[in-house]
Amino acid sequence: MLTIDGSQGEGGGQILRTSLSLALVTGTPFRIERIRAGRAKPGLLRQHLTAVTAAAEIGRAELEGAAPGSRELVFRPGRVEPGKYRFAIGTAGSACLILQTVLPPLLLAGGPSAVVLEGGTHNPGAPPFDFVARAFLRCLASMGAEVRAVLDRPGFYPAGGGQMTVAIESVAALRPIALLERGAIRRRSARAVVAHLPESIARRELRVVKDKLGWAEDDLEAVALGGHAARGPGNVLMLELESEHVTELFTGFGEPNVRAEAVAQRAIDDVRDYLAAGVPVGPYLADQLLVPLALAGGGFRTGPLSRHAATNVAVIRDFLGIRIDVAPSGDHGAVSVQVCPRA
Numbered sequence: 001m002l003t004i005d006g007s008q009g010e011g012g013g014q015i016l017r018t019s020l021s022l023a024l025v026t027g028t029p030f031r032i033e034r035i036r037a038g039r040a041k042p043g044l045l046r047q048h049l050t051a052v053t054a055a056a057e058i059g060r061a062e063l064e065g066a067a068p069g070s071r072e073l074v075f076r077p078g079r080v081e082p083g084k085y086r087f088a089i090g091t092a093g094s095a096c097l098i099l100q101t102v103l104p105p106l107l108l109a110g111g112p113s114a115v116v117l118e119g120g121t122h123n124p125g126a127p128p129f130d131f132v133a134r135a136f137l138r139c140l141a142s143m144g145a146e147v148r149a150v151l152d153r154p155g156f157y158p159a160g161g162g163q164m165t166v167a168i169e170s171v172a173a174l175r176p177i178a179l180l181e182r183g184a185i186r187r188r189s190a191r192a193v194v195a196h197l198p199e200s201i202a203r204r205e206l207r208v209v210k211d212k213l214g215w216a217e218d219d220l221e222a223v224a225l226g227g228h229a230a231r232g233p234g235n236v237l238m239l240e241l242e243s244e245h246v247t248e249l250f251t252g253f254g255e256p257n258v259r260a261e262a263v264a265q266r267a268i269d270d271v272r273d274y275l276a277a278g279v280p281v282g283p284y285l286a287d288q289l290l291v292p293l294a295l296a297g298g299g300f301r302t303g304p305l306s307r308h309a310a311t312n313v314a315v316i317r318d319f320l321g322i323r324i325d326v327a328p329s330g331d332h333g334a335v336s337v338q339v340c341p342r343a
Contacts, residue, residue: 002030002319006071009311011038013048014287017101018312020055020075021291022319024105029076030319036071043069047093047119051101054087058102058109082111082170089119092160094126099149099166104291106168107145113168121155121162122193122236124253127284129154129164130191130238131249136288138247143296144175154225156195156234157253176298179289180336182280183244190239191221194254196232199224201260205237205252208264213239213271235260239267246280277303277332286337287312294320299338301329313337 004019013036023030036042044052044067052066052073060078087098095117106113121129127136133149140147146169155162190209192202202222209215225232235254240247252267254260274282279301281289286302287309293299294316305313305326313324322340329336 001074002028004030004032004315004318005034006032007034007037009314010307012036012308012311013051013097014308014312015315016048016073017051017097018291018315019319020051020101021104022294022316023075023077024055024059024061024080025108025295026320027077028319029074031072031074033072035073043071044073045093046091047089047097050087050089050093050119051098054085054098054102055105058085058106080105080109082106082109082113084114086116087118089160092120092123092155092157094123095119095121095155095162095164096123096127096129096132099132099164100127100288103147103166103168104295107147107171107174108295109170111170113170115166115168116163117166118161118163119155120157120160121151121164122234122253123157127288128236128238128251129162130240131251131284134240135247135249135285139177139179139285139289140292142175143177143292144171145169146171154193154195154230154234156230156232156236159231159234161231174292174296176296177293177300178298179246179280179300182246182278185241185243187242188215188240189219189221190215190237191223192237193223193225193235195225195230195234197235197254201235201254202237204260205264208261209237209239209268212265212268235263237264237267239271241271241274243280246285248274248282248285250274250282273303277334278330279303279334283309290316293337293339294322294324297339299336301334301336303335304333305335305337
């Protein structure tokens with residue numbers, strides 16, 4: 001049985017999620033110790049426990065230690081079964097991170113699946129639904145995966161209550177991908193969403209985008225949600241760049257006592273950093289692509305790896321015993337990530 005150190009690197013929940021995905025794909029049992037030791041509240045929280053139970057359900061796995069606050073878990077996977085599943089976190093924890101856990105094994109399960117996920121869909125510190133649907137799934141499509149994601153209802157922190165439905169067609173194997181150049185920018189858009197908040201907040205954010213980035217009025221959209229359309233309050237600004245070979249999306253989340261202009265500036269800074277780096281893959285997409293690339297092979301150019309991504313690389317190496325090369329590639333600290341999958 002493989003032993004994983006949950007305290008390594010940034011010591012967060014990604015170590016657990018990556019281990020669960022790869023255990024299901026490879027049929028490898030594992031024990032993870034010191035779960036989330038790098039966090040203020042270590043151990044399994046609700047959303048991490050949901051990822052564990054979701055992985056166990058699709059893979060008919062045996063569990064030891066799957067309890068709130070547990071810092072050690074044993075996971076013995078069985079055979080992954082395609083089918084219809086529903087997973088509810090019960091809090092505003094990220095539903096997108098639950099999808100991140102179960103998607104790779106379901107892609108390779110030998111039949112179609114439909115997954116309904118309930119929880120947070122637009123959370124600070126996690127990929128929002130729009131990033132998953134428009135940036136990450138575009139990359140998976142280039143690898144031969146057919147995945148369709150629909151946002152049934154957005155859910156913002158701290159109220160949660162969001163829902164997404166994901167249809168997954170199984171593939172025999174993912175194709176390698178090489179994202180080395182961004183290509184020409186074909187489209188850009190800014191979408192500011194408010195739920196149970198004044199629409200003026202969204203319009204102030206978009207005014208900053210127009211002034212600072214020079215985007216046209218037709219590129220800007222304000223959306224105000226009320227009633228039963230979403231639980232709130234909540235606010236997110238999403239700046240999307242669709243290029244020839246890749247789509248990137250950068251977000252700013254509204255917070256209490258933080259001005260709309262400051263929220264917009266954060267997202268604008270991320271866009272400017274991405275454009276200045278001259279790489280196709282931004283820091284968050286780089287993190288999301290590591291597990292699919294570990295299974296398929298290929299590579300991409302990105303900026304300096306975050307500590308989160310570097311930890312993910314280490315877990316994949318430990319779990320699969322494959323080579324992942326990270327080497328300097330151009331200016332602004334850019335690196336080339338090349339994955340050599342197992343034979």
